[in-house]
Amino acid sequence: MAKPPSNSALATYISRMKGGAPPERIAPSPWVVVRTWVVVLGAVGLLSMPHYYFHWAWANDLFIVTAFGSSIVLLFGAPRAAFSQPRNVILGHAIGAICGVAAFKLLGDHQVIACAIALATTVIGMQLAHALHPPSGATALFAVIGGPAVTGLGFWFVVMPILVGMSLLVLLAVLINNAFKTPSHHYPVHWW
Numbered sequence: 001m002a003k004p005p006s007n008s009a010l011a012t013y014i015s016r017m018k019g020g021a022p023p024e025r026i027a028p029s030p031w032v033v034v035r036t037w038v039v040v041l042g043a044v045g046l047l048s049m050p051h052y053y054f055h056w057a058w059a060n061d062l063f064i065v066t067a068f069g070s071s072i073v074l075l076f077g078a079p080r081a082a083f084s085q086p087r088n089v090i091l092g093h094a095i096g097a098i099c100g101v102a103a104f105k106l107l108g109d110h111q112v113i114a115c116a117i118a119l120a121t122t123v124i125g126m127q128l129a130h131a132l133h134p135p136s137g138a139t140a141l142f143a144v145i146g147g148p149a150v151t152g153l154g155f156w157f158v159v160m161p162i163l164v165g166m167s168l169l170v171l172l173a174v175l176i177n178n179a180f181k182t183p184s185h186h187y188p189v190h191w192w
Helices: 008-018 030-052 066-077 086-107 111-128 136-145 156-177
Strands: none
Touching: 030 066, 030 156, 066 086, 066 136, 066 156, 086 111, 086 136, 086 156, 111 136
């Protein structure tokens, strides 16, 4: 008696969910851990200094956008990763900001739809530009739900704080990551 045909498409689909063997995880040296902690602390301090220390009028609370935190994690914790390279960081955030501002301007009264369109368009834009940077999704959402202080900036949000802030972070990553001998933290792998 013949076996009933198996649903090979379903079996193939489910087999993709198994994943592979976990990668070998090598613990970083205590020196690298401490150095990374100090560097991140310094980067955030430098980025927030214009507003919180010098009280410069142009450097409002927005100079540290929520997405900057996850970009800092990539720039100083995984500087050799493809997502961390300058093109991905700067262009990815610019795409996210443009998509977020445009979505708010078109659909601001419908925040849920504006968020969905901003995020979906950001992902497609980054894929087409070969500039995928996951924190940029948060930039797109922040442009929609950041409140009047953010939405009132309109497309200036793309320039300040996004492009200025990301350019400063990339510059800090270049200067700081290359100051140490650890090759795993030399940055960038490529510029553009």
